[in-house]
Amino acid sequence: MGAMRQELPVTSYALLGLLTLGDDLTGYELKQRAHATMRFYWVAPATSQVYSELQRLAERGLVRGSGPARGRRYTITDAGEQALREWIARPAEFPVLKHSPALRLMVGAHAEPGQLREMLTAYADQVRAARADLAAVRASLVGNDAPDQAWFHPSLVADWGLAFFDSELAVTERTLARLPQP
C-alpha cells in the first residue's frame, strides 16, 4: 500500500532520532530528553508540540504507541527507522544561527556606553552555564562512547557543542577587549 511519503519538518526527524537512542519513551519523557540534550544544537520543541508530533508520526506509521492513553510509550517502527535513514542520506541544510547578542552588537553605535559590556558579560555567563550543563551530559556518556558503543555518536555531538561554547566564550572575551575601555 502507498507509502504516504509526505514531507516532514526536521524536528520530526529529530524526535524520531531521540527514540532510537535508549528505550521507549512517553511524550513527557521525550520532551525531557529533548530539553536535556537536543536543545544545544537544535531547538527543544514545546511540550504541546511533542504530543502532536508523536500523533503525526504514529499516523504515518513511523512510531507505535502502546499501553494506556496515559503513560503510553512510543517505539520507533521499522518504517520509522527507514525514514530516518533516508533523511540522514539527504543533503544537510546549512545551520541556522539566530544570534541576538551579535545582532545587538551590530547596532551598538546606538547603545549607551557600558551597555554593550554589560550585555557581553551577561552573555558570557550564560554561555558558561550552558557549557556546564552540556559538560554534565557529556560526562554521563563516558565509558560508553567508544566507536562501537551506543553513545559514540551522541558524544561526538556533545563535544561539538562544547567546542562551540568554548569558541563563543573566546570570541566574547576578545570582543570585550576590543570595546573602548570605560
Added chain:
Amino acid sequence: MGAMRQELPVTSYALLGLLTLGDDLTGYELKQRAHATMRFYWVAPATSQVYSELQRLAERGLVRGSGPARGRRYTITDAGEQALREWIARPAEFPVLKHSPALRLMVGAHAEPGQLREMLTAYADQVRAARADLAAVRASLVGNDAPDQAWFHPSLVADWGLAFFDSELAVTERTLARLPQP
C-alpha cells in the same frame, strides 16, 4: 496619542538596525543588504516579509517612507531609533542554533558507513564558501572600522562570524578524524 508599544519580533529590530547603517533604502535594497550581511548571524527574511515588515514599522511610526510607491525609500524615525535603543537595553536572548549536520551526526549509528564522512566534508565545503563570502564583507569595512568610525560595530560582528566559521571548520575536521577510518 498613546505610544502603541506593541511587542515586535526580533527580526523587526534587525531590519530597523540595518536602516541605521548607511542611507535610506528601498524594500528591495533592504532585502539585499539583509542577505549580504545579516544572514550570517540571523536569518535573512524572505522578500515578501521585508515588505510587510516595512509596512508594520511604518504603521508604528518607526520608519517613514517617502517617494512614489515604486522605489519608495525608508528612513528610520526618531521613534524608531528610540525603540531600537530600548530593544538594545533589553536582556539578550540566548542564541538559537539549528544545526542539521550535528543532528544527523547524532543518529549516525543508522547511517551507512561513509555517509557521515561525505556529509561532513560537504559541510566543511559549505562553511569555507560562507566564510569566504563573509570575509569579503569584512574586507569592505576595512579603513572605516576604528572605534569611532561608522563600521566599527559591524566589523566586530563580522569578525565574530569569521571566528564561528573557523571554529566550525576545526570541529568538523576533528570529528572527521574521530570517525572510523574507511
Added chain:
DNA sequence: ACAGCCATGTAACTCGTTACATGATTAC
C-alpha cells in the same frame, strides 16, 4: 492539606515561508 511533578492535550495565534502575479528598467 498542599505543593510540585507527571502526563496529555486543545485553541488561538504569530512568524516566516513558498508560490504566484505584475510590471518597469537595464544589458546584451
Added chain:
DNA sequence: GTAATCATGTAACGAGTTACATGGCTGT
C-alpha cells in the same frame, strides 16, 4: 527582442509558540 534584474506585493500555508484545561500521583 529577450533575458536578467529591479521592485512590490497577495494568498495560502506550516511550524512552532503561549496560554489554558485537566487530572493523577508523590512527598512532606
